[in-house]
Each structure stands twice: as structure tokens, then as C-alpha cells.
Amino acid sequence: MKGFVGFVMIIIGSFFATSCGFTSTTENTNFATKAESAEKETATENYEVETITENVNKEESRENIIKEEIHEIKEDKAKKLEVLLYYGAGYLNVSNGAKGWAEGTFKYEDVEVKPDVSYDLIMDKGTITVKQPDKASILEDFNDFSGSQNNRWDIHLTDKIPMDLIINAGATYTELDLRGLQLNILNINSAIGELTIDLSGDWEKSFDVTLKKAMGSTKIYLPSDVGVKINSNKGFQSTNFKRLFSNTDDFYVNNTYENADVIVNINTILTTGDIEFIVK
Known part of the structure; x- marks a missing residue:
């Protein structure tokens, strides 16, 4: 078991070493450069912590107090x-x-994983950042990650304006129901765990999705009324395409793709595990 844990930690470590700089291709996300080159307006009045509560964990074997914070932007x-x-x-x-x-x-539970939530406004672009400190130390306990209710983020986003959504996840059980959002770009780096992404429904504009994952299972729900184009690397994973067909040796598309004005372009890079694409 120790050998397996070491193997997984090596994969995760190398994964984050190569993906930590993975950001939007259309926007410069270097905040230090932005602060120096643009007039920065920090919208502190638009960010507030509504409540902080503490509840005793009922499990007798655990003595930590579960803390809960509610943030609004x-x-x-x-x-x-x-x-x-x-x-x-x-x-x-x-x-x-x-x-x-x-x-x-x-x-x-642990103050060491207390999330840091911030919001900055530069010109007409708002940047929401939510992060945990030091992924490496957190991932030492990756065996206990799956479906943990003691370390949980539930985030709701607006559908009123366009957004780039960039997610870097370590050892997580992740559910992304992104229907109705105005996505420009969706970039996901996931090290290990289960991942479900719902991109079904109607989309008014085309957008790009890039998924990079090291280990675990992935399920992606896709729309039927707009075009879908998938480039999925062969890797060491099992891939299942439901209601999609091969356009070339490298791409899979849905039935709407050829005549579609709106297209969801998906690129996946998986090291190992399995991925399933399902057209709703």
C-alpha cells in the first residue's frame, strides 16, 4: 500500500508541477503584472462574509470542529x-x-485548509479567486478525499455575464453543473478523483473546454441541440462515446455538428482512468 501511495503522490506531484501555470489563453492572469500595469480597483465593498458558524462533528472518533463560512460577491x-x-x-x-x-x-475542519476568497475589479473585468493553501500537504491525506463532507465547497455562479472558469483540483470528488452559464473558456486540471461535468442544454455562444486529468473517472454530459467536437487523447484510459461518432481518427462529433453555428470544442488529456461522453 505504501508503494502505491508513493506512486500516486509522484504522479500528483508531477501533475501539479506541469499544470500550475495553466490559465486562460485569452486573458493575462499574472496579477502582479496587472497590478503594476493597470489601475487596480479592489471592490472590497462587493465582497462580504455573511456568516461563520461552528458545529461539533458528531462522529465520536473525531474531535475537530467543522467550521462553515458563507461568502457572497x-x-x-x-x-x-x-x-x-x-x-x-x-x-x-x-x-x-x-x-x-x-x-x-x-x-x-482544519484552519490550515481555510479557503481564501478574494475579488478584484480591473477595468470591466472582475476576478474571483478561491484557494486553499499548499496543495502538497493536503494531498498527503488523499486516501480520505472521496465525498468528504467535512471539507466541502458549494459554489454558485452568475449567468448574467460571460466568464472564464479555471479549476485546479487535487484529490477531489467534483460535480460541475454548468448549464446556463455564459462560458467563454472552461479549463480544468484534476489530479485524482471522480469528476462529473454537465454541459447539456442550449448554448448561445461557442466556447472551448480543456480537461487535463491524472487519475480517476470522468463523466461529461453534452448538448444535443448545438454542435460538439471532441479531441480525446488515447493515453492509458478507457473512453466511451455515447451518441457520438468519429469524424476523423482524432475527433468525435455529435449529429448537430456539421450544420451548427454554435460549437462546444472539447480537448481532453488523461494519464490514466476512464472517461465517458454522453449526449443528453
Whole structure:
């Protein structure tokens, strides 16, 4: 078992070493450069912590107190958003439905994994950043990650303005119900765990999806009324395409693709595990 744990940690370590710089291709996400080159307006009045509560864990074998924080980022003059999520280990749920730009409920036991939530407004672009400290130390406990309710993020995003959504996840059980959001770019780096992405429904604009994953299973739900084009590397994973057919040796498409004005372009890079594409 120790040998397996060591093997997995090597994979995860190398994964984050190569993916830590993975950001939007259309926007410069170097915040230090931005701060120096552009006039920065920090919209602190649009970010607030609504509640912080503590509940005693009922499990007798655990003595830690589960802490809960609720964060809200209100609407301002932003015309587009960049959402950056850096999550080490636990349960991550992202969906539509925020009243403002974003709302989140965060549960955690250890203060060392307390999330840092920030919002910056530069010109007409708002940047939401949520991150845990030091993924490497968190991932030492990766065996306990799956479906953990003691370390959980539930985040709702707005559907009112376009956004780039960039997610870097370590050892997580991740559910992304992104139906109805105005996505420009969806970039996901996932080290290990189960991942479900719902991209079904109607989309008004084309957008690009890039998924890079080291280990675990992935399920992606796709729309039937807009075009879908998938480039999935062969790797060491098992790939299943439901209601999709091969356009060339490298690409899979849905029945709507040839005559579609709106296209969801998906590129996946998986080291090992299995991935399933399902047209709803």
C-alpha cells in the first residue's frame, strides 16, 4: 500500500508541477503584472462574509470542529468574469444560481485548509479567486478525499455575464453543473478523483473546454441541440462515446455538428482512468 501511495503522490506531484501555470489563453492572469500595469480597483465593498458558524462533528472518533463560512460577491460594473478555483482535497460542487456574481458555502475542519476568497475589479473585468493553501500537504491525506463532507465547497455562479472558469483540483470528488452559464473558456486540471461535468442544454455562444486529468473517472454530459467536437487523447484510459461518432481518427462529433453555428470544442488529456461522453 505504501508503494502505491508513493506512486500516486509522484504522479500528483508531477501533475501539479506541469499544470500550475495553466490559465486562460485569452486573458493575462499574472496579477502582479496587472497590478503594476493597470489601475487596480479592489471592490472590497462587493465582497462580504455573511456568516461563520461552528458545529461539533458528531462522529465520536473525531474531535475537530467543522467550521462553515458563507461568502457572497455582489454585482458591480464588471462586464465579464474570470473565476479561479484552487482546491486541494474534498468535495467541490459548482453550479448556476448566484444572486450576485458568486455565492459560496465552505465547510472545513482544519484552519490550515481555510479557503481564501478574494475579488478584484480591473477595468470591466472582475476576478474571483478561491484557494486553499499548499496543495502538497493536503494531498498527503488523499486516501480520505472521496465525498468528504467535512471539507466541502458549494459554489454558485452568475449567468448574467460571460466568464472564464479555471479549476485546479487535487484529490477531489467534483460535480460541475454548468448549464446556463455564459462560458467563454472552461479549463480544468484534476489530479485524482471522480469528476462529473454537465454541459447539456442550449448554448448561445461557442466556447472551448480543456480537461487535463491524472487519475480517476470522468463523466461529461453534452448538448444535443448545438454542435460538439471532441479531441480525446488515447493515453492509458478507457473512453466511451455515447451518441457520438468519429469524424476523423482524432475527433468525435455529435449529429448537430456539421450544420451548427454554435460549437462546444472539447480537448481532453488523461494519464490514466476512464472517461465517458454522453449526449443528453
